[in-house]
Structures are given as C-alpha cells and as structure tokens.
Amino acid sequence: MRKLHTRPTKRRRVKAAVVLAAAIPGTLISAAPSAVAAYPTTPFELHTDTSQMKGTLAWYQRTIGVDYTLKTSSCVRVFMTGYTADGATEGPNATSTSCHVAISGNAAIGVPGTPASIRICLSDVTLTVCGEFKRP
Amino acid sequence: MNIRSLGVTAVLALIACLLVATPAQAATSVAFTPQTISVPKLPETGVVHSVTPVGTISLNMTATQTAYVVSKMRVNDATIRSLFDNEVVCRGPGGWSKNMVTGQNVYDRNSGSPSQDVTLYTRFLVHPGVAGTVTCTANVRGNSLSPTDDATYRLVSGYLMFADTAVTNATDGQPVQSSVSPGTHSINADSPVVRLPALDYFTLPATVQGLNVVGDAELAVCSPSTPCDKTKATQVKFTLFVNQWKSDGTLCKTDSSAQVTQDVAYWVHHKYVPLNKADFTVSTAPGCIPRFNAYVKVEWLGGETAGIQGTALGLTDSQGSATTHASDMSHAYVLPY
Numbered sequence: 001m002r003k004l005h006t007r008p009t010k011r012r013r014v015k016a017a018v019v020l021a022a023a024i025p026g027t028l029i030s031a032a033p034s035a036v037a038a039y040p041t042t043p044f045e046l047h048t049d050t051s052q053m054k055g056t057l058a059w060y061q062r063t064i065g066v067d068y069t070l071k072t073s074s075c076v077r078v079f080m081t082g083y084t085a086d087g088a089t090e091g092p093n094a095t096s097t098s099c100h101v102a103i104s105g106n107a108a109i110g111v112p113g114t115p116a117s118i119r120i121c122l123s124d125v126t127l128t129v130c131g132e133f134k135r136p
Numbered sequence: 137m138n139i140r141s142l143g144v145t146a147v148l149a150l151i152a153c154l155l156v157a158t159p160a161q162a163a164t165s166v167a168f169t170p171q172t173i174s175v176p177k178l179p180e181t182g183v184v185h186s187v188t189p190v191g192t193i194s195l196n197m198t199a200t201q202t203a204y205v206v207s208k209m210r211v212n213d214a215t216i217r218s219l220f221d222n223e224v225v226c227r228g229p230g231g232w233s234k235n236m237v238t239g240q241n242v243y244d245r246n247s248g249s250p251s252q253d254v255t256l257y258t259r260f261l262v263h264p265g266v267a268g269t270v271t272c273t274a275n276v277r278g279n280s281l282s283p284t285d286d287a288t289y290r291l292v293s294g295y296l297m298f299a300d301t302a303v304t305n306a307t308d309g310q311p312v313q314s315s316v317s318p319g320t321h322s323i324n325a326d327s328p329v330v331r332l333p334a335l336d337y338f339t340l341p342a343t344v345q346g347l348n349v350v351g352d353a354e355l356a357v358c359s360p361s362t363p364c365d366k367t368k369a370t371q372v373k374f375t376l377f378v379n380q381w382k383s384d385g386t387l388c389k390t391d392s393s394a395q396v397t398q399d400v401a402y403w404v405h406h407k408y409v410p411l412n413k414a415d416f417t418v419s420t421a422p423g424c425i426p427r428f429n430a431y432v433k434v435e436w437l438g439g440e441t442a443g444i445q446g447t448a449l450g451l452t453d454s455q456g457s458a459t460t461h462a463s464d465m466s467h468a469y470v471l472p473y
Contacts, residue, residue: 049208077414077415079473081473089343091343091345092345092473094345094473097415119302121471121473123348123414123415123471123473125412125414126257126410126412127206127257127259127299128204128299128348128471129299129300130204130299130300130301130302130471132301132302
C-alpha cells in the first residue's frame with residue numbers, strides 16, 4: 001500500500017466552494033472544472049464528525065492528482081481509489097493514521113486506463129465516510 | 137480574470153448547479169433541526185413511546201448496491217429522566233425494509249450526571265437486493281420514566297446521511313452485517329460471557345486490502361426476571377475480535393485492540409456501546425485467504441445482572457398506533473476497503 005505525500009500547510013487564494021462547507025459529515029461538494037487548467041480539475045470536500053479533507057482533483061491521462069488539506073481532532077486514515085469508466089482499478093491508496101493534525105499533501109492515484117471517478121474515504125475513531133467524485 | 141473572481145465564479149456556478157439539481161434529486165443527507173421532543177409519562181401498564189420524525193433521506197439503488205446509513209443524535213435538557221431512542225426506519229422496493237434503533241436514558245437537566253447529555257449513533261448497511269428507491273427516516277422515540285408526568289428533552293443537533301453509497305459486498309453478493317436476535321441475552325455470574333453481536337465466516341473479494349469492522353452493542357442493566365438492586369450498577373467488558381483465516385482452516389491473523397469496560401448504573405438502564413476497528417489490514421502471508429469472522433466478546437465482571445439487547449419487536453409506527461414494526465438493536469458490520 002503506497003503512502004501519500006504530505007507537506008506543511010500552505011494558504012491558497014482560491015476559495016471556491018469552501019465557503020459552502022456544510023455541517024453534515026460526508027456532505028460532498030462538486031463544482032465546475034477550472035477553466036485555466038490543462039487538465040480538468042474539480043474541488044472536493046468530505047468530513048466526519050472530527051475530521052475534514054478538502055482539495056482539488058486533477059484528471060490526467062492515467063492518474064488522478066489529489067491536492068488536499070486534512071484536519072483532524074482525533075485520528076483518521078484516508079483511502080483513495082481511482083476507477084476507469086468500466087470499474088477497473090489499481091486498488092486503494094492509504095495514508096498512515098494521522099492524529100490531531102492540520103496538514104496539506106498531494107497524491108497521484110494510478111488508474112489502469114482513463115480515470116472516470118475516484119472514491120475517497122475518511123475513517124476515524126467513530127465513523128467512516130466515503131464519497132465518489134466523477135470526472136467532469 | 138483574476139484568482140479572486142475565478143473563485144467567485146466557481147461558487148456561483150456551484151450554486152447554480154445545486155439549484156438546478158435539487159428538484160430532481162432526493163437528499164442523501166440532512167441536518168436535524170434543533171427542537172424540543174415531548175415524551176409521554178409511563179402508563180399503568182406497558183409503555184407508550186412518542187415517535188417524532190426528524191429527517192428523511194432517499195437514494196436510488198441498483199439491485200447489487202449496498203449503502204451505509206448513519207444517524208447521529210445529541211439530546212439534553214430533559215425535564216425528567218426519560219428514554220431517548222435514535223431510530224432509523226428504511227423502506228425500499230418490493231416491501232423491503234430494515235430498521236435499527238439505539239437507546240439510552242437521558243438524565244434530567246438538574247441531575248449533574250454526564251448522562252444528562254447523550255449522543256447516540258444508529259448505523260447499518262442497506263441492501264434491498266432489487267433496484268429502486270430506498271427512503272430512510274430518523275425518529276426520536278421516547279417516554280418519560282415518571283408514572284405521573286410527561287417530559288420534554290431537547291434534540292440539539294444531529295444528522296441522517298448515506299455515509300457511503302458503494303460499500304463492497306462479500307463474494308456472495310451480500311453485505312457483511314448481522315443483528316442480534318430478539319430478546320435480552322443475559323450475562324451474570326453463572327453465564328458471564330456472550331459473543332454478540334457476531335459476524336459468521338465471510339469471504340471478501342481478493343481486491344480488498346482492509347476492513348473497517350464495527351460492533352455496536354446495546355447493554356441492558358438487570359436482565360428481565362432476575363433479582364436487581366436499582367441503586368447499584370453492572371460492570372461489563374466489551375472486546376471486538378476480528379479474525380482472518382488460512383485456507384487450511386487455521387488462524388492467519390487476529391485483532392482485539394478495540395475494547396472498553398463499562399460501569400453502568402441501573403438508571404441508565406440501556407447503554408449504547410460502540411466499538412470500531414478502523415483498519416484491519418488483510419494479510420497476504422502464505423496460506424492466508426480473504427476469509428474472516430468477527431464478534432464482540434461481552435464479559436460480565438460484576439455487579440447486577442445484565443444482557444445484550446436484540447431486535448426490538450412491536451414498536452409502534454407512531455405514538456399509540458395499531459401498526460408496529462421491529463427494529464434491530466445490537467449489530468455488527470464491515471466496511472471493506
């Protein structure tokens with residue numbers, strides 16, 4: 001199982017959709033792709049009662065780029081699985097367990113074909129919440 | 137177009153998208169509106185619950201799809217010690233239904249007890265097995281524990297949602313979950329251990345890399361028809377065991393790291409005890425296969441008698457209604473990853 005990369009938090013100016021973050025864990029937000037990216041991108045957001053993950057998905061030829069921030073007041077693991085349109089997958093990528101952190105990071109989720117969707121799950125001490133995000 | 141205007145444009149596009157999409161799609165999550173819940177006093181015989189619907193969600197499902205529904209409720213500010221039940225009632229195509237309830241007594245607001253502020257989760261897997269729309273409603277069920285006075289308490293927050301709409305099934309096409317059969321399964325000095333809830337042997341697809349295993353038990357203090365001192369408590373240890381097996385039938389891997397010991401006073405009466413093993417990694421060691429079982433080992437340590445509550449029967453659909461339904465209580469399930 002590959003580890004995902006993390007780096008120190010960096011503030012970003014683009015705040016699209018963040019202001020709409022809801023109070024319900026698992027509430028998913030998807031929006032129109034960025035007009036400036038070479039590849040389509042979509043914002044995403046997912047949260048449990050104690051953890052929140054949000055960021056941007058970039059839909060490349062054989063890979064889904066995930067640029068994210070992760071905050072948790074407990075301990076959480078993140079699982080990400082990319083799929084082709086017919087459901088082919090290379091299996092989940094998982095972070096190690098993170099406890100009481102606010103970090104940012106990025107990951108490249110391999111897909112055996114053109115990426116069509118990604119499934120992201122947050123699993124903490126009380127709850128697992130998963131969301132499926134589709135290529136725009 | 138600068139970055140700030142790009143962000144504003146994206147937000148406006150999102151709002152427009154939501155406005156268009158909302159009428160065509162049923163909600164898959166809802167936050168509960170804070171509200172006062174009224175519960176009736178105890179009648180001379182039996183019990184009468186008020187049933188207050190606080191939220192509904194729906195999901196169009198395929199015949200093979202399994203979804204994960206979660207209801208969280210937090211209540212407090214009870215005028216009198218009262219029963220608080222977090223119930224989810226799901227209905228689907230062809231008369232399919234699955235219901236579940238967890239409960240605990242919420243102490244009165246002047247008690248000074250931690251039990252005057254209670255949070256309960258009710259969560260399980262839904263798999264109608266035929267294509268159609270599944271609709272789930274969250275109810276607050278309850279009654280005052282006074283024989284003379286009705287009561288109120290406050291639902292301060294909570295939500296109902298499909299936390300996952302694509303749960304991996306076992307190789308037999310069924311979700312991995314099990315509920316404890318009706319009745320209270322006693323534990324006491326003569327019979328101090330039960331293994332409930334329990335997931336019998338199941339096999340997962342070879343692509344699965346790990347399991348999130350949940351065992352939610354409902355402990356009842358003082359088993360029915362046993363001597364009981366209402367001023368005392370029971371002490372019970374709960375351990376969630378997860379096992380992976382080898383092809384020759386011997387144990388490949390086991391985990392029992394999720395455990396808790398509870399000391400529960402009689403007046404709490406029902407105690408919700410959740411156990412969660414979030415990351416049981418599938419072993420690929422020689423001989424190991426993706427075959428598993430799991431259970432909660434419940435050990436009575438002392439005090440009053442106790443029991444694990446199974447499916448509740450004969451719950452009224454609304455307060456005093458002639459129509460009733462059953463709701464599972466203690467149960468376990470698996471979210472493979």
